[in-house]
Amino acid sequence: MSAADLPPGWRRPTLDDIRAAARRIEGRVHETPVMHCADINAMLGCDLFFKCENLQRIGAFKARGAMNAVWSLGEEEAAKGVATHSSGNHGAALALAARSRDIASWVVVPDNAPAVKRDSVRREGATVIDCAPGMQNRESALARVVEETGATVIHPFDDDRVIAGQGTAALELLHACRNLSMLLAPVGGGGLISGTAITAKGQNPSIKVIACEPAAADDTKRSFVHGQRLTVDAPDTIADGLRASLGQRNFRIISELVDDVVTVSEAGIIKATRLVWERMRIVIEPSAAVPLAALLEDQVPGASGAMIGVILTGGNVDLEALRWS
Amino acid sequence: MSAADLPPGWRRPTLDDIRAAARRIEGRVHETPVMHCADINAMLGCDLFFKCENLQRIGAFKARGAMNAVWSLGEEEAAKGVATHSSGNHGAALALAARSRDIASWVVVPDNAPAVKRDSVRREGATVIDCAPGMQNRESALARVVEETGATVIHPFDDDRVIAGQGTAALELLHACRNLSMLLAPVGGGGLISGTAITAKGQNPSIKVIACEPAAADDTKRSFVHGQRLTVDAPDTIADGLRASLGQRNFRIISELVDDVVTVSEAGIIKATRLVWERMRIVIEPSAAVPLAALLEDQVPGASGAMIGVILTGGNVDLEALRWS
Numbered sequence: 001m002s003a004a005d006l007p008p009g010w011r012r013p014t015l016d017d018i019r020a021a022a023r024r025i026e027g028r029v030h031e032t033p034v035m036h037c038a039d040i041n042a043m044l045g046c047d048l049f050f051k052c053e054n055l056q057r058i059g060a061f062k063a064r065g066a067m068n069a070v071w072s073l074g075e076e077e078a079a080k081g082v083a084t085h086s087s088g089n090h091g092a093a094l095a096l097a098a099r100s101r102d103i104a105s106w107v108v109v110p111d112n113a114p115a116v117k118r119d120s121v122r123r124e125g126a127t128v129i130d131c132a133p134g135m136q137n138r139e140s141a142l143a144r145v146v147e148e149t150g151a152t153v154i155h156p157f158d159d160d161r162v163i164a165g166q167g168t169a170a171l172e173l174l175h176a177c178r179n180l181s182m183l184l185a186p187v188g189g190g191g192l193i194s195g196t197a198i199t200a201k202g203q204n205p206s207i208k209v210i211a212c213e214p215a216a217a218d219d220t221k222r223s224f225v226h227g228q229r230l231t232v233d234a235p236d237t238i239a240d241g242l243r244a245s246l247g248q249r250n251f252r253i254i255s256e257l258v259d260d261v262v263t264v265s266e267a268g269i270i271k272a273t274r275l276v277w278e279r280m281r282i283v284i285e286p287s288a289a290v291p292l293a294a295l296l297e298d299q300v301p302g303a304s305g306a307m308i309g310v311i312l313t314g315g316n317v318d319l320e321a322l323r324w325s
Numbered sequence: 326m327s328a329a330d331l332p333p334g335w336r337r338p339t340l341d342d343i344r345a346a347a348r349r350i351e352g353r354v355h356e357t358p359v360m361h362c363a364d365i366n367a368m369l370g371c372d373l374f375f376k377c378e379n380l381q382r383i384g385a386f387k388a389r390g391a392m393n394a395v396w397s398l399g400e401e402e403a404a405k406g407v408a409t410h411s412s413g414n415h416g417a418a419l420a421l422a423a424r425s426r427d428i429a430s431w432v433v434v435p436d437n438a439p440a441v442k443r444d445s446v447r448r449e450g451a452t453v454i455d456c457a458p459g460m461q462n463r464e465s466a467l468a469r470v471v472e473e474t475g476a477t478v479i480h481p482f483d484d485d486r487v488i489a490g491q492g493t494a495a496l497e498l499l500h501a502c503r504n505l506s507m508l509l510a511p512v513g514g515g516g517l518i519s520g521t522a523i524t525a526k527g528q529n530p531s532i533k534v535i536a537c538e539p540a541a542a543d544d545t546k547r548s549f550v551h552g553q554r555l556t557v558d559a560p561d562t563i564a565d566g567l568r569a570s571l572g573q574r575n576f577r578i579i580s581e582l583v584d585d586v587v588t589v590s591e592a593g594i595i596k597a598t599r600l601v602w603e604r605m606r607i608v609i610e611p612s613a614a615v616p617l618a619a620l621l622e623d624q625v626p627g628a629s630g631a632m633i634g635v636i637l638t639g640g641n642v643d644l645e646a647l648r649w650s
Contacts, residue, residue, distance in 0.1 A: 033358065035380075039448075054606045055360075116603075123364075274644055278441075281379045281640030283606040315606030319599055 006248050012256070013160050015202030018167035018195060021068040025165060028071070028100050029063045032056050032169075034176045039279045044295050047307045049180065051173040054284050054315025058124065060241075061169050061313050062093035062156070065191055068165030069154045070097035078103050083151040085131075085138040086121070087113035088241055089314055090156035095126035106151055108141045110134070116318050157191030158247025167195025173309045174203055182302065184291035185311040187211040187220045187261070188242035190250025192313060197257035208259045210300055212291040214238075215263040219245045224254060224261045239269055241287030241314060262300060268293035276312070288313040331573050337581070338485050340527030343492035343520060346393040350490060353396070353425050354388045357381050357494075359501045364604045369620050372632045374505065376498040379609050379640030383449065385566075386494050386638050387418035387481070390516055393490030394479045395422035403428050408476040410456075410463040411446070412438040413566055414639055415481035420451030431476055433466045435459070441643045482516030483572025492520025498634045499528055507627065509616035510636040512536040512545045512586070513567035515575025517638060522582035533584045535625055537616040539563075540588040544570045549579060549586045564594055566612030566639060587625060593618035601637070613638040 035050045053061035070082060081104030084094050091107040098105035105126040109118050110133040122128050131141035146153060155162065169192070170183060183200050187193045193211045200207040213220050217235035223246055231245035246254070254261075264272075272289035275296075276282060291310045294300050300308075360375045378386035395407060406429030409419050416432040423430035430451040434443050435458040447453050456466035471478060480487065494517070495508060508525050512518045518536045525532040538545050542560035548571055556570035571579070579586075589597075597614035600621075601607060616635045619625050625633075 059606050277608050278642075278644060281384050281608040283602050283608055317603075319603060 006252065010249070012249070012253050013164045013167070013198055015198060017160070017164040018171055018199050018202070021064075021161070021164040022168045022171055024071050025064060025067040025168065028067050030056055031172055034173060035280060035282070037280050040275060044303070046295070046303050046305060049173065049177045049307070049309050050280070051169055051309060051311045052282065053169055054282060054288060054312050058089060058092040058096050058120070059314055059316045060089035060093065061166060061192055061311065062089040063096055064168050065162035065165035065195075066090065066093035066097040066154060067100065069159060069161040070094070070101050070103070072161045073152060077152055080150040080152065081105055082154050083107070083142060083145045083149070084154050084156065085109070085142045086156060087117060089316060091117070091121040091126065092124045094154055095121055095124035099125040104149070104151070106145045106149065108138055108145065110138060114318050116320070117316070120316070155247070157189030157244070158249050160249065162191050163194045163198070163249065163253070165195070166192045167199040169311055170196040170199040170309070173311070174199065177307070177309060179307050180207060180309040181306050182208040182210065182300075183309045183311070184210050184212055184294065184300065186239070186242055186287055186290040186313055187213045187246070187254070188217075188287070189244040190220065190246045190254055192311065193258060194250045194253040196311065197253060201257050208302065209257065210294070211254060211258050211261045212294045213261065213263055214242055214269060214290060215265055217242055218263050220254065221261045221263050223251055224258070227255065237269075238266055239287040239290055241285060242290065262294045264290055264293040264297055264299060268297045272296055283315045283317060284312050285314050285317050288315070331577065335574070337574070337578050338489045338492070338523055340523060342485070342489040343496055343524050343527070346389075346486070346489040347493045347496055349396050350389060350392040350493065353392050355381055356497055359498060360605060360607070362605050365600065369628070371620070371628050371630060374498065374502045374632070374634050375605070376494055376634060376636045377607065378494055379607060379613060379637050383414060383417040383421050383445070384639055384641045385414035385418065386491060386517055386636065387414040388421055389493050390484075390487035390490035391415065391418035391422040391479060392425065394484060394486040395419070395426050395428070397486045398477060402477055405475040405477065406430055407479050408432070408467060408470045408474070409479050409481065410434070410467045411481060412442060414641060416442070416446040416451065417449045419479055420446055420449035424450040429474070429476070431470045431474065433463055433470065435463060439643050441645070442641070445641070480572070482514030482569070483574050485574065487516050488519045488523070488574065488578070490520070491517045492524040494636055495521040495524040495634070498636070499524065502632070502634060504632050505532060505634045506631050507533040507535065508634045508636070509535050509537055509619065509625065511564070511567055511612055511615040511638055512538045512571075512579070513612070514569040515545065515571045515579055517636065518583060519575045519578040521636065522578060526582050533627065534582065535619070536579060536583050536586045537619045538586065538588055539567055539594060539615060540590055542567055543588050545579065546586045546588050548576055549583070552580065562594075563591055564612040564615055566610060567615065587619045589615055589618040589622055589624060593622045597621055608640045608642060609637050610639050610642050613640070
């Protein structure tokens with residue numbers, strides 16, 4: 001599941017692929033609500049429309065990509081099941097998607113993943129394979145599963161079907177709010193921002209698409225500026241969903257379609273997370289707060305007075321890390 | 326604002342009063358979403374429909390009652406403004422309602438109220454009057470405001486207009502979900518459960534209405550059992566919205582219309598709060614979790630297999646009390 005070179009002749013998914021994904025996953029994922037918040041608009045002097053993927057099945061947009069990938073498989077291929085390694089939301093998403101098609105799934109989870117994540121993968125019906133931490137161990141555990149089962153590996157972001165699925169969030173958002181001039185989404189491996197950019201630019205090239213990432217995990221910013229895919233190693237950010245480095249496909253799509261990449265501080269991420277909890281009364285994970293942090297830190301040119309779509313990517317937080325009572 | 330005797334000849338508000346309130350406040354409060362959660366349904370073996378008043382304006386159902394009260398005032402009366410004392414959501418709700426009618430509001434807030442609550446009242450546009458803690462101090466500070474301004478006092482729960490306004494939450498819920506056999510709501514002073522019972526029994530007397538309260542603040546349970554209004558003094562419960570004792574009107578309505586009062590442990594409240602944050606990814610305050618706690622602690626006869634409406638009353642939590650980062 002390491003980043004392979006792009007297949008020769010690869011072409012990026014199109015708006016039609018995203019529309020096909022939307023039809024494929026319809027009724028299998030939620031059409032999530034779009035919320036707005038007068039308090040936050042007043043603070044920032046712009047008009048924000050939040051696509052609430054924290055209220056998606058398994059609590060994250062990842063359900064879209066995994067669902068599209070699983071339902072894109074041929075019958076024979078599907079019958080052997082699907083597999084991935086994940087310490088985060090993609091594992092639960094793939095398990096959910098497999099269950100919806102009544103096929104098996106295997107998810108390799110490193111020993112050091114939070115119990116809450118492992119429980120969630122298991123609850124969705126996957127067979128959890130424990131392994132020692134580290135990418136090497138994860139890859140070899142996954143290779144063993146594939147050898148034994150013939151399962152198809154579904155990469156969390158460097159996969160055309162996954163990218164097309166993630167693009168359906170922006171499709172719904174732009175359908176619900178037709179006058180947005182800008183879309184903001186976080187970037188980790190790049191699945192969501194890739195699908196978002198394809199959707200937005202396919203519908204209206206004048207919509208600005210801005211990728212937002214923690215300064216502490218700024219491989220996308222550096223890759224974007226230098227015109228080559230650079231990686232980041234175990235970055236120290238509270239935004240645990242954004243620690244991965246950009247995939248090959250994702251780098252290509254971002255280079256071609258995204259207007260800008262902006263970075264935010266850790267303090268800004270925490271502040272933005274709290275603001276959403278307090279003023280919108282919804283639970284988001286820190287990764288989901290990165291675009292709002294970019295607005296709070298005034299990193300987004302042209303935001304003032306604009307109608308802006310923001311994808312709130314997920315709401316899976318380990319509440320054990322908070323003090324209760 | 327202490328509990329006065331009922332006026333002679335008092336009759337409780339009717340379903341028609343609640344329908345009139347709904348027309349009066351339409352467009353001035355949100356029609357909040359109804360959410361369901363497959364995980365929680367599976368845990369409990371029933372089918373729950375959550376009316377999300379945490380997503381209401383000011384983050385609590387209180388916006389409904391205050392809005393109805395303020396817009397029920399005659400022109401002359403309204404011109405002098407409104408006043409109340411509050412350490413919680415009613416203060417912000419009254420300030421919001423007054424602002425919506427472009428009239429003044431004064432809210433007496435005890436010194437020991439959390440800063441977050443005082444800020445919220447001020448943000449909504451009220452003049453905040455600080456006073457020393459204790460009901461006597463609050464009452465006399467409020468009396469001074471009324472003497473100086475001629476403002477109308479709006480009681481947080483022992484008020485027919487407020488009760489009618491609170492009943493609109495159940496009206497919307499029963500409109501959205503037509504086959505509910507039971508409604509659960511928390512009880513503190515009793516404004517919400519009174520309005521809820523009038524709505525439900527007015528529409529269909531066979532719908533069971535269950536009031537849920539912390540065992541540590543069980544004045545409603547005791548009053549219900551003994552057939553007389555008993556009070557509770559400064560109860561020690563995490564459910565800070567439910568510390569008030571039942572009002573006169575509220576006691577009468579509950580005695581006449583509510584089917585049962587059930588109580589829950591503090592541990593149950595915390596567990597239910599966490600469950601909603603984790604599985605539904607929305608922020609609720611502990612008071613709002615009391616009905617779910619009653620289901621988790623198996624205190625609700627007939628719940629198994631039933632379609633049950635649950636009012637999630639509010640989402641104003643002091644996040645300072647949680648550990649962040």
